[in-house]
Amino acid sequence: MKLSMLLCFAGLSSALLSLESPKRFVLNLTWDTRAPDGVERKQALINGQFPGPPLLMDEGDKVEVTVNNYLPYNTTIHYHGLEQQGTSWSDGVPGVSQRLIPPGGKFVSKFTVTQYGTYWYHSHSAGQIMDGLYGPIYIRPRTAAKDMANAMANDTLTRAQIYQAIKDPKLVMLSDWFHNTSEELREIALDADIDTLCTDSLLVNGRGRVRCVDPGYASSLVPPALSSLLQGKNYTAKGNTYAQTTYAQHNYSAVPSTMYNECNATDAEEAVIQVESWKGWASLNFIGSAGISVPTVSINNHSLWVYEVDGQYIQPIRVDALALGNGGRYSALVKLNNTAGDYPIIVANSGLNQKIAGRATLSYAHGDPTIDSTPSINYGGNRLTSDVVVLDENTIKPLIPNKPSQHADETYLLNIGRYEKAWRWSLNGDHAYDLALEAERPMLWDPQSQENSSLVIATKNNTWVDIIFKVFGNSTTLQPGHPLHKHSNPVYVLGSGTGEFNYTSVAEAVNEIPESFNLVDPPIPSPVQQPSKDRPGWRSAIMALRNPGAFFMHCHIDPHLTGGMALAMLDGVDTWPTVPAQYGPQGHWGKAA
Numbered sequence: 369m370k371l372s373m374l375l376c377f378a379g380l381s382s383a384l385l386s387l388e389s390p391k392r393f394v395l396n397l398t399w400d401t402r403a404p405d406g407v408e409r410k411q412a413l414i415n416g417q418f419p420g421p422p423l424l425m426d427e428g429d430k431v432e433v434t435v436n437n438y439l440p441y442n443t444t445i446h447y448h449g450l451e452q453q454g455t456s457w458s459d460g461v462p463g464v465s466q467r468l469i470p471p472g473g474k475f476v477s478k479f480t481v482t483q484y485g486t487y488w489y490h491s492h493s494a495g496q497i498m499d500g501l502y503g504p505i506y507i508r509p510r511t512a513a514k515d516m517a518n519a520m521a522n523d524t525l526t527r528a529q530i531y532q533a534i535k536d537p538k539l540v541m542l543s544d545w546f547h548n549t550s551e552e553l554r555e556i557a558l559d560a561d562i563d564t565l566c567t568d569s570l571l572v573n574g575r576g577r578v579r580c581v582d583p584g585y586a587s588s589l590v591p592p593a594l595s596s597l598l599q600g601k602n603y604t605a606k607g608n609t610y611a612q613t614t615y616a617q618h619n620y621s622a623v624p625s626t627m628y629n630e631c632n633a634t635d636a637e638e639a640v641i642q643v644e645s646w647k648g649w650a651s652l653n654f655i656g657s658a659g660i661s662v663p664t665v666s667i668n669n670h671s672l673w674v675y676e677v678d679g680q681y682i683q684p685i686r687v688d689a690l691a692l693g694n695g696g697r698y699s700a701l702v703k704l705n706n707t708a709g710d711y712p713i714i715v716a717n718s719g720l721n722q723k724i725a726g727r728a729t730l731s732y733a734h735g736d737p738t739i740d741s742t743p744s745i746n747y748g749g750n751r752l753t754s755d756v757v758v759l760d761e762n763t764i765k766p767l768i769p770n771k772p773s774q775h776a777d778e779t780y781l782l783n784i785g786r787y788e789k790a791w792r793w794s795l796n797g798d799h800a801y802d803l804a805l806e807a808e809r810p811m812l813w814d815p816q817s818q819e820n821s822s823l824v825i826a827t828k829n830n831t832w833v834d835i836i837f838k839v840f841g842n843s844t845t846l847q848p849g850h851p852l853h854k855h856s857n858p859v860y861v862l863g864s865g866t867g868e869f870n871y872t873s874v875a876e877a878v879n880e881i882p883e884s885f886n887l888v889d890p891p892i893p894s895p896v897q898q899p900s901k902d903r904p905g906w907r908s909a910i911m912a913l914r915n916p917g918a919f920f921m922h923c924h925i926d927p928h929l930t931g932g933m934a935l936a937m938l939d940g941v942d943t944w945p946t947v948p949a950q951y952g953p954q955g956h957w958g959k960a961a
């Protein structure tokens with residue numbers, strides 16, 4: 369009797385759970401003057417803040433986000449890394465899954481969070497990320513935090529401390545910051561025919577300062593083996609270099625001197641991340657919201673136990689520093705066993721494009737702020753001593769191995785690289801995805817009409833699709849590594865190599881060069897980082913098609929996205945979802961608020 373009553377209540381409560389009203393968030397987008405690094409400019413704010421407020425959720429939550437667009441321009445908001453299981457219309461890509469939200473307009477995204485971990489939301493229109501239109505998302509895990517605590521330690525106290533740290537993390541957004549708006553930067557890039565490679569400062573949680581360097585010092589940070597890539601051009605006072613692809617004729621007189629040559633240092637207030645010794649551990653969840661920079665981050669006198677990569681728990685790896693690609697997330701546990709005090713967090717761009725760094729502070733409560741500590745990396749993001757361990761992404765192993773299909777139903781070979789201009793990019797060799805397509809009718813409404821477009825990859829549901837990214841080019845076509853981000857359906861990285869990919873399929877390559885592949889427990893990074901060397905290179909991935917809908921795949925370097933490095937993805941076009949009327953051609957969200 370008692371047992372059946374209990375069961376009955378259990379059934380009732382789970383039924384109630386599914387009827388529960390959604391967790392609601394409101395994002396008011398505005399355009400106002402602020403000075404995150406001490407220099408005033410107009411920028412995007414979310415609920416009056418920069419970065420926007422954290423959206424905190426629990427695994428399994430139903431969520432509703434209302435976006436009120438009080439910006440003077442069109443926009444959309446995308447939830448980076450969230451699967452949007454059965455809700456493709458809430459993914460936020462203009463021209464693909466929804467219409468642009470006009471100034472004064474509104475849009476409501478509704479979805480269920482099926483995942484856990486660290487994500488972020490950001491504009492998916494033009495280069496608006498570079499104007500500050502983003503904020504963090506954290507989804508508290510239901511059961512996985514316990515598994516991670518158990519993997520990290522054997523004693524109950526440490527396990528409890530790690531569990532608490534994971535449940536209540538410090539969200540740390542690492543960005544680059546520009547004194548020109550994204551529209552101005554694009555205008556400069558097109559006029560000068562350059563790839564935008566220079567920023568004004570690096571920010572931690574929306575704060576930083578302008579730092580100026582001696583060009584000789586900046587040059588000294590380049591390893592001799594790479595110095596030829598600078599093409600004999602020196603760094604400027606901004607730590608920038610004029611070294612660009614020689615593929616195009618650049619017109620540097622169209623670049624304002626404020627962008628490259630002039631540097632006025634500021635002493636704006638920097639971010640402080642507060643921790644308490646008695647908690648034993650803290651989780652620092654780094655979110656890569658930079659537009660072009662790839663910051664290497666390190667904390668003086670503290671190791672980082674990396675345990676989450678892009679929303680997936682991994683076998684923890686202890687490092688001293690890690691480089692965070694655009695759009696990526698790395699969460700690390702930090703042991704709070706040092707003398708209570710203030711420890712610098714150093715954030716330094718790791719590319720050759722620019723020598724620039726930012727700082728924040730890890731501050732122990734009731735500590736001595738004048739304490740001495742030792743950095744692991746220099747201003748160029750390079751390790752200072754040979755015993756400093758920098759995270760090697762090839763060592764990442766999922767905590768729970770997830771074996772992908774051992775054969776693919778279809779294969780796409782994509783040549784990725786520049787297309788005619790220094791600033792124009794292609795994900796399939798000969799077509800750039802034009803920005804104007806954002807204003808087109810969403811493909812979600814009418815996928816059949818788009819299936820054969822050269823800017824679309826259409827796949828069948830319940831299949832596995834191999835994608836081989838081939839970075840073409842040579843020493844004259846200098847380019848950074850491209851972080852390719854696929855929305856929704858997961859992409860496992862199977863292998864990579866340098867040189868030409870001389871095969872027609874992964875199966876064929878696995879036969880010839882098995883050592884270049886891992887088909888057993890590959891990671892599922894999002895984005896997938898592409899080789900950054902200036903010679904041909906390749907990376908192969910397999911995509912599991914299980915959530916039909918209109919999605920997107922693109923480079924997460926903002927000027928590369930606006931430069932056309934994107935493809936629309938009609939995932940599972942054979943089992944297309946029925947679009948709710950509110951999200952279809954007749955749907956109308958009305959005015960903001």
Ligand SMILES: *[C@@H]1O[C@H](CO)[C@@H](O)[C@H](O)[C@H]1NC(C)=O
Pocket residue numbers: 394395396415436961
């Ligand atoms: C958003 O703006 C509306 C209209 O001004 C206001 O009523 C609401 O409180 C704002 N919400 C937030 C979270 O700021």
Ligand SMILES: *[C@@H]1O[C@H](CO)[C@@H](O)[C@H](O)[C@H]1NC(C)=O
Pocket residue numbers: 519520521522
């Ligand atoms: C916990 O104990 C097991 C068995 O002795 C050992 O293999 C493992 O390395 C320990 N884990 C940690 C994090 O110390």
Ligand SMILES: *[C@@H]1O[C@H](CO)[C@@H](O)[C@H](O)[C@H]1NC(C)=O
Pocket residue numbers: 547548552553555556624626
């Ligand atoms: C970029 O900013 C600088 C400094 O504020 C300004 O002089 C320049 O006109 C801006 N560029 C464009 C294209 O507006």
Ligand SMILES: *[C@@H]1O[C@H](CO)[C@@H](O)[C@H](O)[C@H]1NC(C)=O
Pocket residue numbers: 582583584585587600601602603
């Ligand atoms: C770069 O500039 C610095 C300082 O002006 C100078 O000492 C150095 O020799 C220059 N390096 C090159 C490669 O021109």
Ligand SMILES: *[C@@H]1O[C@H](CO)[C@@H](O)[C@H](O)[C@H]1NC(C)=O
Pocket residue numbers: 559619621622
């Ligand atoms: C280079 O840019 C300058 C400034 O925008 C412009 O006046 C000039 O015509 C451009 N030169 C060429 C060759 O396009």
Ligand SMILES: *[C@@H]1O[C@H](CO)[C@@H](O)[C@H](O)[C@H]1NC(C)=O
Pocket residue numbers: 625626627630631632
């Ligand atoms: C630096 O300051 C000088 C003097 O105030 C000013 O003329 C120049 O435009 C400033 N440059 C930048 C990049 O802000």
Ligand SMILES: *[C@@H]1O[C@H](CO)[C@@H](O)[C@H](O)[C@H]1NC(C)=O
Pocket residue numbers: 703705706707
């Ligand atoms: C803190 O703990 C780590 C891991 O156990 C250890 O390697 C390190 O030496 C400790 N640091 C201090 C200052 O005790």
Ligand SMILES: *[C@@H]1O[C@H](CO)[C@@H](O)[C@H](O)[C@H]1NC(C)=O
Pocket residue numbers: 669706707709739740741742
């Ligand atoms: C930081 O580490 C260095 C080198 O290991 C050590 O000499 C120094 O005392 C440490 N600082 C603190 C505050 O523990």
Ligand SMILES: *[C@@H]1O[C@H](CO)[C@@H](O)[C@H](O)[C@H]1NC(C)=O
Pocket residue numbers: 440441442468470807
């Ligand atoms: C906003 O998008 C619409 C199409 O949806 C387009 O007609 C309009 O020009 C855009 N407005 C701005 C300011 O870009």
Ligand SMILES: *[C@@H]1O[C@H](CO)[C@@H](O)[C@H](O)[C@H]1NC(C)=O
Pocket residue numbers: 829830831913914915916940943
């Ligand atoms: C798509 O495929 C997945 C399995 O890969 C399946 O679970 C799902 O039900 C399919 N969706 C539709 C709409 O058929």
Ligand SMILES: *[C@@H]1O[C@H](CO)[C@@H](O)[C@H](O)[C@H]1NC(C)=O
Pocket residue numbers: 615841842843844845
């Ligand atoms: C390098 O690549 C460019 C662009 O594909 C091509 O035009 C050029 O001939 C290549 N140069 C060499 C030395 O192979």
Ligand SMILES: *[C@@H]1O[C@H](CO)[C@@H](O)[C@H](O)[C@H]1NC(C)=O
Pocket residue numbers: 866867868869870
């Ligand atoms: C691919 O083929 C080219 C030309 O035959 C050869 O030079 C290159 O080494 C091959 N690449 C690999 C990875 O085998």
Ligand SMILES: [Cu+2]
Pocket residue numbers: 849850851923924925928929933
């Ligand atoms: Cu790119």
